[in-house]
Amino acid sequence: MRLSLLSLAFALTASTIAQYDNQTAPFHLVLVSEDDTVNGEYLASCHEGAGIEALCLAGKPSPSKPDPTPGSVYYFNYSTSVETPNATLGTPGYVTWVLHGGNFNESQALGLWYSPATNIAIAMFWPGLEYAWGMAFDTNDMLNIQYYVDDTVTPPKAGDTTGYYNWYACTTYFTGYTYDTLSWVAGDGSQKPQNPSCAKVGVKRVFI
Ligand SMILES: *[C@@H]1O[C@H](CO)[C@@H](O)[C@H](O)[C@H]1NC(C)=O
Numbered sequence: 001m002r003l004s005l006l007s008l009a010f011a012l013t014a015s016t017i018a019q020y021d022n023q024t025a026p027f028h029l030v031l032v033s034e035d036d037t038v039n040g041e042y043l044a045s046c047h048e049g050a051g052i053e054a055l056c057l058a059g060k061p062s063p064s065k066p067d068p069t070p071g072s073v074y075y076f077n078y079s080t081s082v083e084t085p086n087a088t089l090g091t092p093g094y095v096t097w098v099l100h101g102g103n104f105n106e107s108q109a110l111g112l113w114y115s116p117a118t119n120i121a122i123a124m125f126w127p128g129l130e131y132a133w134g135m136a137f138d139t140n141d142m143l144n145i146q147y148y149v150d151d152t153v154t155p156p157k158a159g160d161t162t163g164y165y166n167w168y169a170c171t172t173y174f175t176g177y178t179y180d181t182l183s184w185v186a187g188d189g190s191q192k193p194q195n196p197s198c199a200k201v202g203v204k205r206v207f208i
Pocket residue numbers: 020021022023077094096107108109
């Protein structure tokens with residue numbers, strides 16, 4: 001089993017995963033950016049492999065998705081028994097999406113897929129929670145990821161929960177598919193993406 005260090009770290013800090021069964025109303029995810037070529041784009045789940053989907057820019061053509069697709073419907077799963085470190089940043093939980101198969105429906109949680117060769121992680125839905133990562137919507141409905149360790153100082157300082165918004169729209173390649181996808185740059189937000197196609201974005205939840 002491949003278990004990323006990040007998902008392991010989250011698994012260790014979260015209590016039982018199965019508790020995240022409280023669900024919000026459905027919503028769309030919409031990009032907010034100073035870059036007009038991506039601002040206002042809806043996100044749409046797009047096939048990256050068996051049971052694996054990235055979040056593609058719905059209206060923007062890419063080599064593996066030449067035609068526009070409708071924005072997908074997402075949910076936020078949370079647990080009333082998980083503590084909220086900072087109410088402004090929001091309750092950590094999972095962004096979820098239902099994969100409709102031929103004879104099954106599977107609720108999947110959003111995660112980040114990393115390769116050590118790039119500082120760009122691709123946001124993806126996978127079966128199971130191996131790659132899932134806790135995320136939150138702040139009081140402005142903007143998607144963030146929270147962490148409580150600051151390693152930009154020596155020794156690393158643990159305790160204060162910080163919200164990160166390191167989202168980018170990037171042209172990415174994964175197992176044969178080239179799409180414009182929602183991506184994440186590792187770090188405290190000051191690092192530049194090494195992928196030259198990336199445009200800085202925010203991800204806003206818009207209830208349907
Ligand atoms: C999200 O919540 C719904 C409703 O309780 C549940 O059916 C689904 O399995 C949950 N999804 C995940 C990934 O936990």
